[in-house]
Amino acid sequence: MKPTIVKSLIVVATLAVLSSSLARAEDPLGSWNDGPARQAILEFVKATTTEGSPQFVTPETRVATFDQDGTLWVEHPKYTQVMYCLDRVGVLVKEKPELKDREPFKTVLSGNRAALAELSMKDQQEIFVAALTGMSVDKFNAEVKKWLASARDSRWKRPYTELTYQPMQEILRYLRANGFKTYIVTGGGQDFVRVFAEQTYGVPPEQVVGSVGATKYGYDKNGKPMLTKEPKLLLNDNLGGKPEGIHLMIGRRPFAAFGNSTGDRQMLEYTKAGDGARLAMLVLHDDVEREYAYGPAQGLPNTKVGTFTQALYDEAKKNGWIVISMKNDWKKIFAFQP
Amino acid sequence: MKPTIVKSLIVVATLAVLSSSLARAEDPLGSWNDGPARQAILEFVKATTTEGSPQFVTPETRVATFDQDGTLWVEHPKYTQVMYCLDRVGVLVKEKPELKDREPFKTVLSGNRAALAELSMKDQQEIFVAALTGMSVDKFNAEVKKWLASARDSRWKRPYTELTYQPMQEILRYLRANGFKTYIVTGGGQDFVRVFAEQTYGVPPEQVVGSVGATKYGYDKNGKPMLTKEPKLLLNDNLGGKPEGIHLMIGRRPFAAFGNSTGDRQMLEYTKAGDGARLAMLVLHDDVEREYAYGPAQGLPNTKVGTFTQALYDEAKKNGWIVISMKNDWKKIFAFQP
Numbered sequence: 001m002k003p004t005i006v007k008s009l010i011v012v013a014t015l016a017v018l019s020s021s022l023a024r025a026e027d028p029l030g031s032w033n034d035g036p037a038r039q040a041i042l043e044f045v046k047a048t049t050t051e052g053s054p055q056f057v058t059p060e061t062r063v064a065t066f067d068q069d070g071t072l073w074v075e076h077p078k079y080t081q082v083m084y085c086l087d088r089v090g091v092l093v094k095e096k097p098e099l100k101d102r103e104p105f106k107t108v109l110s111g112n113r114a115a116l117a118e119l120s121m122k123d124q125q126e127i128f129v130a131a132l133t134g135m136s137v138d139k140f141n142a143e144v145k146k147w148l149a150s151a152r153d154s155r156w157k158r159p160y161t162e163l164t165y166q167p168m169q170e171i172l173r174y175l176r177a178n179g180f181k182t183y184i185v186t187g188g189g190q191d192f193v194r195v196f197a198e199q200t201y202g203v204p205p206e207q208v209v210g211s212v213g214a215t216k217y218g219y220d221k222n223g224k225p226m227l228t229k230e231p232k233l234l235l236n237d238n239l240g241g242k243p244e245g246i247h248l249m250i251g252r253r254p255f256a257a258f259g260n261s262t263g264d265r266q267m268l269e270y271t272k273a274g275d276g277a278r279l280a281m282l283v284l285h286d287d288v289e290r291e292y293a294y295g296p297a298q299g300l301p302n303t304k305v306g307t308f309t310q311a312l313y314d315e316a317k318k319n320g321w322i323v324i325s326m327k328n329d330w331k332k333i334f335a336f337q338p
Numbered sequence: 339m340k341p342t343i344v345k346s347l348i349v350v351a352t353l354a355v356l357s358s359s360l361a362r363a364e365d366p367l368g369s370w371n372d373g374p375a376r377q378a379i380l381e382f383v384k385a386t387t388t389e390g391s392p393q394f395v396t397p398e399t400r401v402a403t404f405d406q407d408g409t410l411w412v413e414h415p416k417y418t419q420v421m422y423c424l425d426r427v428g429v430l431v432k433e434k435p436e437l438k439d440r441e442p443f444k445t446v447l448s449g450n451r452a453a454l455a456e457l458s459m460k461d462q463q464e465i466f467v468a469a470l471t472g473m474s475v476d477k478f479n480a481e482v483k484k485w486l487a488s489a490r491d492s493r494w495k496r497p498y499t500e501l502t503y504q505p506m507q508e509i510l511r512y513l514r515a516n517g518f519k520t521y522i523v524t525g526g527g528q529d530f531v532r533v534f535a536e537q538t539y540g541v542p543p544e545q546v547v548g549s550v551g552a553t554k555y556g557y558d559k560n561g562k563p564m565l566t567k568e569p570k571l572l573l574n575d576n577l578g579g580k581p582e583g584i585h586l587m588i589g590r591r592p593f594a595a596f597g598n599s600t601g602d603r604q605m606l607e608y609t610k611a612g613d614g615a616r617l618a619m620l621v622l623h624d625d626v627e628r629e630y631a632y633g634p635a636q637g638l639p640n641t642k643v644g645t646f647t648q649a650l651y652d653e654a655k656k657n658g659w660i661v662i663s664m665k666n667d668w669k670k671i672f673a674f675q676p
Contacts, residue, residue, distance in 0.1 A: 214573075215582050217581045225607055227585050240556075243563065243565060248550060251544055269563055
């Protein structure tokens with residue numbers, strides 16, 4: 001080949017590579033199949049961010065809220081924070097050996113899954129209180145960080161923080177690129193989620209709203225100020241607690257809200273009750289192959305973890321809330337998948 | 339004069355005007371006299387924002403917290419929110435005439451200042467609960483907004499929102515211009531302060547931390563979602579409650595904190611207990627001519643509103659917290675003054 005032809009070919013090849021990476025860069029929702037869910041997101045962003053649009057929203061009021069468990073990351077077979085609490089029991093009995101023979105700690109240590117599943121709400125609460133309170137905020141943060149670095153999910157054998165949904169990460173980034181502040185509004189513990197939310201989702205601690213307990217200001221033995229986590233619940237950030245938590249922590253009604261279960265119903269309802277363009281979306285776990293399938297909406301198996309009832313499904317359809325089918329709307333579930 | 343000389347003079351005059359306005363534009367703390375307080379602010383910002391500085395702070399962790407009453411605006415002779423509550427009693431008795439002859443409402447309506455000053459803490463709380471709870475968040479916001487538009491301070495005959503300290507407004511803007519997020523951390527009501535904080539201080543609702551009550555999610559008679567303000571205190575954002583509120587709402591330790599009374603002590607202590615450069619400042623009201631004079635620190639008159647004890651003053655001096663003298667450090671108190 002003549003050198004000029006070689007040069008031209010190189011130029012063409014370079015351009016092809018460039019234009020294909022540009023095309024990828026241009027599709028902020030690359031893991032979404034084309035369909036009503038993807039379209040709804042694009043239309044919402046266009047309507048709220050185009051100057052002159054009748055539904056234009058000023059940048060400082062652009063708020064989007066996301067449930068975490070089952071919406072941003074995997075919640076089955078158990079909530080990650082529950083796994084943490086169960087694992088903590090092993091550490092706790094080393095610090096306080098007298099707990100070893102006391103229920104419900106004894107059952108947790110036995111590893112008997114059937115017995116574990118039968119623990120009463122009161123027993124579960126006792127475990128949560130022991131694992132999540134009675135220590136300084138700094139110690140708690142360090143413990144959670146350490147645990148997250150070593151704990152692995154039983155199915156994918158990966159750190160829990162890798163089990164986030166790639167299509168939802170794309171929405172987070174896409175909304176932020178369009179001037180939205182993205183908040184997590186979780187029934188899980190606010191302090192727990194804050195430990196990893198910034199690195200995992202790009203959501204800073206001050207934008208994590210969760211179930212939250214009181215802290216008590218005091219001093220350590222060297223007289224250094226410290227905050228101790230108290231067993232006193234200030235907010236149960238679930239059901240009606242979600243709009244209450246949004247008011248407490250944000251003080252503005254969201255323009256977009258994302259959930260996956262009946263615990264998110266009021267947050268979506270509150271969001272849609274605002275003026276102008278409002279987006280409400282629910283992730284339906286209907287992909288038993290690539291993740292899990294549970295409802296009981298649409299005949300999916302029933303579950304106690306992340307229940308999505310048929311009533312919620314019907315309400316969504318009636319009110320223009322968008323149901324996202326993991327199976328049909330998502331090309332890809334996790335970033336680590338090919 | 340020759341035209342060229344005229345031209346030259348115009349050029350010189352123009353340059354003089356330009357350079358003087360540039361000098362003004364270049365001094366972000368124009369209302370501060372040169373002195374240790376002004377220097378401390380400038381040095382803190384330099385140390386924390388200069389890349390390569392050993393005390394450099396990454397932009398996302400730059401948090402500064404400000405008490406409101408007595409730190410950002412006037413708190414004497416009474417806290418503005420107390421004035422609101424007292425004024426609300428007149429509206430309340432129109433809605434519920436049976437309150438008119440009941441204490442403590444009867445005393446408030448009498449206008450008898452001596453009797454008012456003698457009201458017990460329990461009586462005061464009853465007034466606050468009646469004025470601040472039992473209505474929707476939307477109604478409360480509308481009422482406060484309406485009141486702020488018409489209420490006038492007794493001394494300057496101006497809206498309360500004009501009684502903010504110009505030098506503190508300059509710190510707010512200067513810190514924001516240097517990448518800090520500025521938060522209000524007030525013993526006053528979070529919802530009350532949120533109504534005007536954005537317009538008055540450039541602090542958005544999500545950056546107002548205050549004493550805060552629970553809300554209850556429900557529906558109005560048309561079935562529209564609403565949040566009702568409940569008489570249940572979640573956080574008393576005063577004393578140790580300030581670091582607790584900072585953890586609840588922000589989840590990061592501030593690098594700079596500003597207060598003016600013993601209620602701010604723990605916030606400053608908590609701030610200074612962090613690593614690196616930390617700035618703690620206290621406004622001392624020692625200017626009876628231009629504002630008010632109260633302590634009882636440094637022999638200033640005693641007060642129940644915004645108490646600044648000698649013990650706090652001594653602690654500040656001992657620990658490198660900067661005491662701002664309104665009289666000596668501030669060229670100007672209010673923006674409306676010449």
